[in-house]
Amino acid sequence: MRLRSFRLRIALLSAGLAGSALIGFGVISWKLIYDAKVSRLDASLESQLKRAARPRFDRWQSAESDLSRELGVSPDTPIALLVIDANGNRLYQSENWTLNGNLTFPPAPEPLSGSSLPKPFPAQRFDRPPPELPAATRYTTQGAWRVGAVRFPHVQFAIAVNLDSIDQEMTVIRSVFLFSIPAVLLLVAGGAWSLSGNALRPVRQLTTTMQSVTIQGLAQRVPSDAIDLEFAELIAVFNQMLERLERSFKQASRFSGDAAHELKTPLTILQGELEQALQQAETGSATQQRLGHLLDEVRRLSSIVRKLLLLSLADAGHMSLSKAEVNVSVILTEMVDDLELLAPHLHVQTEIAAQLRVWGDRDLLIQVLQNLVSNAIKYNLPNGWIRIQAHQQARTALITISNASQPIPERDHSLIFDRFYRSDPAHTRRVEGAGLGLSLAREIARAHGGDLTLAPASPAQTAFTLSLPVVEA
């Protein structure tokens, strides 16, 4: 799974990196500290073993009790001592000596070169200690012991120090690590979070500016002077993109304006001259009827041109509305009155709340409502019904116009607002309309800050809901 928040990702990543570095560092330093402690113990052991070469046949007991001080370990650390003479007799063995089985003494050192003669026992007492005193760790039921052993010609000598004390110290160090590493990680994550937030501030500024660009039109530019150097290029590119967009939008809207002009001029001539001819034709003649039909077709053509122009204006965000307070209830009531004449075969139900006022372009809103009502008539079933409901919900006026109909296939729901779309090809012959009406109606609704939606498919009805912001009382 990928985290969507960039800031969270940065914080977690930094914490992860710092965490693995800290843990690695902790493990290594823990090991080093342990080794250092053990080798210090070894050094003490070594010096004790050297000194043990002195004879103290009767004082092993007291020597044992001094050992803890001389080794520099805490007094309650168990220490054990074993002394064996040259014949293998145990001269002394501590009570807690448990290492019998696995103790090996190093071989006796070679005598000094040049004095190859065997010396009497006393002479050898101060003999050089063995060059190496390998210490080893042994494990018994009482825990781990560090054991140093030495062999002199006349005596074998071993000291074992329990490692408990070192382990205790290491436990303290480990708990310090266990506490400090998460604390540092939290600090790092928090720091990364706030740093990335800082770094993202210009991006947020940019977002705000871009929002105002889409609202106020493409002529806006993002100011590049007050922003960090690193973002200057991004802004430059964005501004260039805006410029290109603005140019092409201007071109497109100029094109639609020009196209409308070019189309409307011949349409005006056609309509004017047809009209003239219609008036001059002999009343009731075939010519006059034909001219009448032609005139109707010209009207239809000009209605399509007008809708196309409005749609292209809406696309360019230039649909200018001359807004005033519009009483939707009155308009709807009038339309319901008309329905009686327009479609006497349909059963009309109404639930229109009084005094629904919206702020909008009266002509365009009437066009939207007429489009919905005429669709409800056109796509109705024989002896079907129309229901017109209007009420206010929060700050929105909801106008729902539903009618009995053939079901609109689910796959067509998203297409129904497309331009020149027809739900059923068979309908094209039976009903008129260019398939621009719904698309335009929705654009008009959206230009008013509302929307036009088709209710989810239901078996025997179609329902469109127009929502418009109401005028604040």
Next chain:
Amino acid sequence: MNVLLVEDEARIADFVRAGLKQQGFVVDYCDNGNDGSDRALENEYDAIVLDIMVPGKDGLAILKSLRRQGRNVPVILLTARNELDDRLEGLNLGADDYIAKPFFVEELVARIHAVVRRSTGDRQNLIAIGPLKLDRITREVTCNRQVVELTSREFNLLEYLMRSPGRVFTRTQILEHVWGYDFNPQTNVVDVCIQRIRKKIDSIGGGASDLESVRGVGYRFRQPTHS
């Protein structure tokens, strides 16, 4: 009535002039904005019909300079480009009305009459043909001095036909004008409405025969034989 028409498209100008002259207007015509501006400032017209898109000074500029000089002559704008913007800008600049191309001359004539009446403060809003009298302000129709009760749509339909007696209107034209529907919703609403008006007029004392149907086309109000 003197009207100045500024329109660069000769064929549009032709039928507009023909239509206006037929209604008894005296039409002065020019095909570019500069001449149009000069003539508008030099002469006194009862109304000016300005195409917004003309070569030279455009319609809005002419309107602006007229208003700047304190000339209150009624102006109607003809617009083809961007209806919504032109409507706003034109009305803000002091146009009295606007009409979008393509338009019917009959509609232009009605608008000219309306703005002239408004500017002269003429309260005469009566159309009287034969026994029928129609008052646009009180929205009252009388037949032989007896009130005919009409619905709003019926009144609008009758007014539409009566303001251009003799002129033939197709059903689609009537539907567009009276109901505002810019399509044919497969309805005989126009015929039903005409029949209702006829019935109401006949019930009072006749004259409904002036409301003629034109076979295969639509309807017209019969032109009075003598005025």
